[in-house]
Amino acid sequence: MPKSPKKQPAAFFDVDNTLVRGSTSYQFGKEAYRRRFFPRKDFIAFAWHQIVFLTKGETEHMLSAIKDRALGLVVGREYAQMIDLVANVYQSNIKPKIWPETARLAQQHIAAGREVWLITAAPQEMGEEIARALGLTGALGTRLEHIDGILTGKLVGKPLHGKEKPKAIKKLAMERGFSLKKSFAYSDSHNDLPMLTLVGHPVAVNPDKILKIYAKSAGWKIYDFKRRELRLQKKTAKKEIKIGKRG
Numbered sequence: 001m002p003k004s005p006k007k008q009p010a011a012f013f014d015v016d017n018t019l020v021r022g023s024t025s026y027q028f029g030k031e032a033y034r035r036r037f038f039p040r041k042d043f044i045a046f047a048w049h050q051i052v053f054l055t056k057g058e059t060e061h062m063l064s065a066i067k068d069r070a071l072g073l074v075v076g077r078e079y080a081q082m083i084d085l086v087a088n089v090y091q092s093n094i095k096p097k098i099w100p101e102t103a104r105l106a107q108q109h110i111a112a113g114r115e116v117w118l119i120t121a122a123p124q125e126m127g128e129e130i131a132r133a134l135g136l137t138g139a140l141g142t143r144l145e146h147i148d149g150i151l152t153g154k155l156v157g158k159p160l161h162g163k164e165k166p167k168a169i170k171k172l173a174m175e176r177g178f179s180l181k182k183s184f185a186y187s188d189s190h191n192d193l194p195m196l197t198l199v200g201h202p203v204a205v206n207p208d209k210i211l212k213i214y215a216k217s218a219g220w221k222i223y224d225f226k227r228r229e230l231r232l233q234k235k236t237a238k239k240e241i242k243i244g245k246r247g
Helices: 024-034 040-056 060-074 079-097 100-111 124-134 164-176 190-196 209-218 225-246
Strands: 010-013 115-123 138-147 150-156 184-187 201-205 221-223
Touching: 010 100, 010 164, 024 079, 024 115, 024 124, 079 124, 079 150, 100 115, 100 124, 100 184, 100 221, 115 124, 115 164, 124 138, 138 164, 164 190, 184 190, 190 201, 190 209, 201 209, 209 221
Parallel strands: 010 115, 010 184, 115 138, 184 201, 201 221
Antiparallel strands: 138 150
């Protein structure tokens, strides 16, 4: 009887604050506002959520508020119009906010022959655009309903967040023959502990306080690119002050 093919490892990356600084949904909203898809008051609300997200990390309430506003922005719009907007948002708003170190980690997995999937609460189309641009395998994200080419403002299933992520990963692993024990997962948020504990090689990237404590106690790898970037910014500022004094 022939042996079944050996299962291969894969790598799964969260997006917001792991691969991209801040919220990709906010960046979508910012570009939509620039195109006058919605009024200024809604943009102010988006901006506030971005500030909270950057300072405190994601919460269920904050993600729900961003999701509801994002869906309100696109209801009644053509799906093709949203796809065009997503491509523009990546080039103008998201590409400059990619953490180069995280992107490098993802591309190292690709170079090692592993599939790399982005797992995000943002719309799947956004995840797919980022994956395509970085040369990764693909993305799973929150799915927006569209009927006859028009967005309804509803979701297909639940937002891909928290406990929904490991469910999606398990399904993907079954379909593509991944070994989860050999696989890797990367995230900044304790909300992704269900995803991180699913694999054999969990990694905390720019971790929030709770995840950092958990990762340290579990002996996981921890990468803090935020702190490194802040140190570099401080060094640059000091150099500029010295140059200014000499001038």
